Amino acid sequence: MAQDGKIMAAALRRFQLDKDRRRAELERRTGEVYRRLPRLESIDRELRGTAAKLVIAAFQEDGDAAIKELERSNLALQRERELLLAGAGYASDYLDETPACRLCQDSGYLRDGTPCRCLMAYYTREQNRRLSKLLDLGNQSFDTFSFDWYSDEVWPEFGRSPLENMEMIRELCGNYAHKFGRRSGNLLFTGAPGLGKTFLSACIAREVSDLGFSVVYDTAGHIMQQFESGKFGRENPYEEDPDREIDRYLNCDLLIVDDLGTEMLTSFVQSVVYRLINDRLLNRKKTILSTNLSVDRLGERYGEAVRSRLLGEYQILRFFGEDIRILKQEQ
Ligand SMILES: Nc1ncnc2c1ncn2[C@@H]1O[C@H](COP(=O)(O)OP(=O)(O)OP(=O)(O)O)[C@@H](O)[C@H]1O
Numbered sequence: 001m002a003q004d005g006k007i008m009a010a011a012l013r014r015f016q017l018d019k020d021r022r023r024a025e026l027e028r029r030t031g032e033v034y035r036r037l038p039r040l041e042s043i044d045r046e047l048r049g050t051a052a053k054l055v056i057a058a059f060q061e062d063g064d065a066a067i068k069e070l071e072r073s074n075l076a077l078q079r080e081r082e083l084l085l086a087g088a089g090y091a092s093d094y095l096d097e098t099p100a101c102r103l104c105q106d107s108g109y110l111r112d113g114t115p116c117r118c119l120m121a122y123y124t125r126e127q128n129r130r131l132s133k134l135l136d137l138g139n140q141s142f143d144t145f146s147f148d149w150y151s152d153e154v155w156p157e158f159g160r161s162p163l164e165n166m167e168m169i170r171e172l173c174g175n176y177a178h179k180f181g182r183r184s185g186n187l188l189f190t191g192a193p194g195l196g197k198t199f200l201s202a203c204i205a206r207e208v209s210d211l212g213f214s215v216v217y218d219t220a221g222h223i224m225q226q227f228e229s230g231k232f233g234r235e236n237p238y239e240e241d242p243d244r245e246i247d248r249y250l251n252c253d254l255l256i257v258d259d260l261g262t263e264m265l266t267s268f269v270q271s272v273v274y275r276l277i278n279d280r281l282l283n284r285k286k287t288i289l290s291t292n293l294s295v296d297r298l299g300e301r302y303g304e305a306v307r308s309r310l311l312g313e314y315q316i317l318r319f320f321g322e323d324i325r326i327l328k329q330e331q
């Protein structure tokens, strides 16, 4: 699993903010209780004092008696503290600092250096926030995917009905998302407008993101723009670093390129499409392409080397049926 540095940095910021907030809340509570029970504050001070004295006594040769005495007074103080808290109606751990995550003690990382699942939850939320800027993750999920828009009449050129076809595609995409990992393949969604290609991309993006993988969704047009600005340098040094965007396209676990074929064709674009497809294959990173063009048309557009990789390395899913945008309008 490769995390995206920029997203992880944002996730860590929110993680730390929440930690600071919990700490501030504990301080507020402590202040509140100390005002009501001033004796408690001096007990806590004494307890901290005995803790230090215990350490010192442990290093003294004849410290045993002192240690016993300290432990006794410690216990008495703790008992008094509990009684005070209970008497005022507080739970005995009301002022204890308990970590929100026991696995990592709120450090965010496990001993082997991998991010803890509590931090990964922040990462996923951050990534989904970004994906939501371009995709309708709220409404487009496998649960809301409807078969109502696909007819059950057989289309002779495809040998089956749009409904049968979509049942197969929906099943395949569901499995792809649930089982996403190193052994997953690549997908090519091809078909006319308004058939659910972007919708299914959103469903997959969400599930794979929730599994903790880095997922980037973008349109081919925007991706090419980023490569263009990387090529010609930046006019404004304060804007987002386009090179970093390019890194995300090349290195994320799952890249979804939407509307491939709608961008203006130049030889630069041709070389970027080849590089994206080829580099990601070499690095075993997974890609989903979505297009209105057939594989043959894509081959004419981007060259034989691209066509060959699509045919050899991508599972091709052909979408057909009636344009759902128009069907919805007619309702
Ligand atoms: N299975 C579905 N259930 C409900 N609504 C759907 C379904 N598939 C698509 N839609 C809706 O139909 C519209 C078009 O779908 P979508 O954007 O996925 O089409 P597309 O295949 O990506 O088209 P294009 O090739 O033009 O990009 C969207 O409003 C989408 O929410």
Ligand SMILES: [Mg+2]
Pocket (backbone or CB within 6 Å): 197, 198, 199, 258, 259
């Ligand atoms: Mg689309």
Ligand SMILES: [Zn+2]
Pocket (backbone or CB within 6 Å): 101, 102, 103, 104, 105, 106, 107, 108, 109, 116, 117, 118, 119
């Ligand atoms: Zn944790």
